[in-house]
Amino acid sequence: xxxxxxxxxxxxxxxxxxVRCVPFAPSQLQVLLDFxxxxxxxxxxxVTGGNCSTATQVKCDxxxxxxxxxxxxxxxxxxxxxxxxxxxxxxxxxxxxxxLTGHLPPTMGSLTRLSYLNISDTKIMCPPDYSTCVxxxxxxxxxxxxCTSFCATCAEAPATAPxxxxxxxxxxxxxxLLDFxxxxxxxxxxxVAGGNCSTAEYVECDxxxxxxxxxxxxxxxxxxxxxxxxxxxxxxHLDLYGNxxxxxxxxxxxxxxxxxxxxxxxxxxxxxxxxSMSGLTYLxxxxxxxxxxxxxxxANMSNLxxxxxxxxx
Numbered sequence: 001x002x003x004x005x006x007x008x009x010x011x012x013x014x015x016x017x018x019v020r021c022v023p024f025a026p027s028q029l030q031v032l033l034d035f036x037x038x039x040x041x042x043x044x045x046x047v048t049g050g051n052c053s054t055a056t057q058v059k060c061d062x063x064x065x066x067x068x069x070x071x072x073x074x075x076x077x078x079x080x081x082x083x084x085x086x087x088x089x090x091x092x093x094x095x096x097x098x099x100l101t102g103h104l105p106p107t108m109g110s111l112t113r114l115s116y117l118n119i120s121d122t123k124i125m126c127p128p129d130y131s132t133c134v135x136x137x138x139x140x141x142x143x144x145x146x147c148t149s150f151c152a153t154c155a156e157a158p159a160t161a162p163x164x165x166x167x168x169x170x171x172x173x174x175x176x177l178l179d180f181x182x183x184x185x186x187x188x189x190x191x192v193a194g195g196n197c198s199t200a201e202y203v204e205c206d207x208x209x210x211x212x213x214x215x216x217x218x219x220x221x222x223x224x225x226x227x228x229x230x231x232x233x234x235x236x237h238l239d240l241y242g243n244x245x246x247x248x249x250x251x252x253x254x255x256x257x258x259x260x261x262x263x264x265x266x267x268x269x270x271x272x273x274x275x276s277m278s279g280l281t282y283l284x285x286x287x288x289x290x291x292x293x294x295x296x297x298x299a300n301m302s303n304l305x306x307x308x309x310x311x312x313x
Contacts, residue, residue: 025064061305065089072096210234
């Protein structure tokens with residue numbers, strides 16, 4: 001069962017170094033090596049014998065299959081290798097703000113679990129087969145939809161909702177982002193009065209301007225996570241990994257699929273509300289100062305694929 005696999009990861013993390021806990025599946029490691037060769041870049045942990053627990057820019061499930069790859073603004077150039085189709089468990093993929101060129105490999109249509117794709121501010125083009133949104137046999141219709149949302153070459157395809165503009169600062173969503181900046185003592189591009197999601201960095205929105213994703217790993221953030229984050233009712237991805245955030249983990253964030261708060265200075269007990277996040281697939285709370293016990297109800301989280309928590313007493 002999936003939850004049992006997640007608990008096995010927990011046992012591993014409690015007993016030994018995380019380096020040994022989640023090794024890359026061989027097929028996934030080969031894709032990462034192919035990417036590095038194609039782009040002339042190296043990333044920490046993308047090496048033979050490497051593991052997902054310490055590798056940068058990627059996340060995996062308990063079987064070492066890649067589930068998330070965030071390569072926005074990495075100075076990449078070149079094309080996307082066709083071996084990307086081997087990342088069959090991938091749900092999140094961002095190549096935003098790079099100098100990548102060429103077509104999206106048509107083989108990406110087989111990534112049936114992919115629910116988020118961002119190739120904005122690149123020179124990537126849709127594969128020719130998708131220029132009219134014709135889905136090849138066995139391809140993912142979700143991929144076609146995402147492709148038409150981001151690629152100018154798919155302008156003739158059936159209309160889909162483009163990346164939306166976030167509401168003005170008087171709206172609850174922008175007000176929350178402004179509150180976050182104040183709480184963390186930082187400012188981010190586009191998090192301003194009259195800003196919009198198309199130009200704001202580190203966030204994504206749906207067609208109604210509701211914030212769905214926040215990616216602020218390794219941003220030097222200090223302070224606490226505002227409890228008002230629970231008002232972001234459309235938020236599905238929250239990544240604050242590798243900062244210096246303190247205080248407790250807010251409750252009431254109900255719709256998350258991906259929660260990454262590892263490598264901070266968070267305190268308090270394991271929030272019981274996390275166990276009620278029925279759609280959660282990825283949970284990383286390692287390297288914090290949390291106390292207490294993990295609720296037994298976490299074993300009922302049937303969608304949880306990856307669990308990494310500290311071995312507290």
